[in-house]
Amino acid sequence: MGAKLAIVFFMLMLAMAGAGSWYYKQTQARIAVLQENNAKLEVAVDTAESSIATLQADAIKSAELTKKLQNDLQKAEQYGDSLRNRLRELDLVQDAIRDSANLEGRMNGATAKLWRELEDVTGGDGDTPLPNWLQSDSGTGSEDSNTDREDNSTDSSSTKTR
Amino acid sequence: MKEFTAEHGELAYVVLSMKDYENLALNIADLRRFLEQQNEIIVYYEDALKPEEETKSK
Numbered sequence: 369m370g371a372k373l374a375i376v377f378f379m380l381m382l383a384m385a386g387a388g389s390w391y392y393k394q395t396q397a398r399i400a401v402l403q404e405n406n407a408k409l410e411v412a413v414d415t416a417e418s419s420i421a422t423l424q425a426d427a428i429k430s431a432e433l434t435k436k437l438q439n440d441l442q443k444a445e446q447y448g449d450s451l452r453n454r455l456r457e458l459d460l461v462q463d464a465i466r467d468s469a470n471l472e473g474r475m476n477g478a479t480a481k482l483w484r485e486l487e488d489v490t491g492g493d494g495d496t497p498l499p500n501w502l503q504s505d506s507g508t509g510s511e512d513s514n515t516d517r518e519d520n521s522t523d524s525s526s527t528k529t530r
Numbered sequence: 531m532k533e534f535t536a537e538h539g540e541l542a543y544v545v546l547s548m549k550d551y552e553n554l555a556l557n558i559a560d561l562r563r564f565l566e567q568q569n570e571i572i573v574y575y576e577d578a579l580k581p582e583e584e585t586k587s588k
Contacts (some may be wrong), residue, residue, distance in 0.1 A: 440567075461548060485562065489565045490565060501533060
C-alpha cells in the first residue's frame, strides 16, 4: 500500500514538475513577446513624438511665413493706395492751367521713377540713367539727383530745356 | 523739340485727358502691385520649401 502511494505521489510530482516546466516556458515566451512588443511600442512612441515635434515646428514656420507674406502683400498695395489718395487730392487740370511746366516736370519725374521701380521689381537693377530732357526740378515723384543722367552735365539749366 | 527730333526723327503728339492719365497711372500702379505680390509669393514658397537647417542658418 505504501509503495503504491509512493508511486502515485511520484507520478503526481512528475506531472506537477512537467506542468510547472511547461508553465515556466510559456511564461518566458510570453515575456519575450511582451518585451519585443514593448520595444516596438517605444520606437513607435519616439517616432510619433518626433513627428509631432516636426509638425509643430512646421506649423510655427508656416504661420510665420504666412504672416510675413500677408504683410508683404499689404505693403505692395501701399503705392497704389497713396497714388489714389494723391490723385483724389490733386486737380491736375487746374495744375496744368496754373503751371504746366511744373506739372510736366512732376509727371515726367514720377513716370521716370516708376519705370525704374518697375525695372527693379522685374529683376533689373533699376538704375537706368534718366533722359537728359527730364527737368531737374520736377517736383513730386522726381528723382532726387541728376548724377546718373545720360548727359552727366553739371549745368542744371541744360536739363530744363525742351 | 529740336533735340527730340534730332534724336528720334519725326515728332508726334499723343494726347490723353487728365482722367485717362489718372487711369493709366492707376493701372500701372496695379501692374506694379501685381508684380511685387507675385515676387513675394515666390519668395514665400521658396522659404516654405527650403530645408529647416538652411532656413535656420539664414
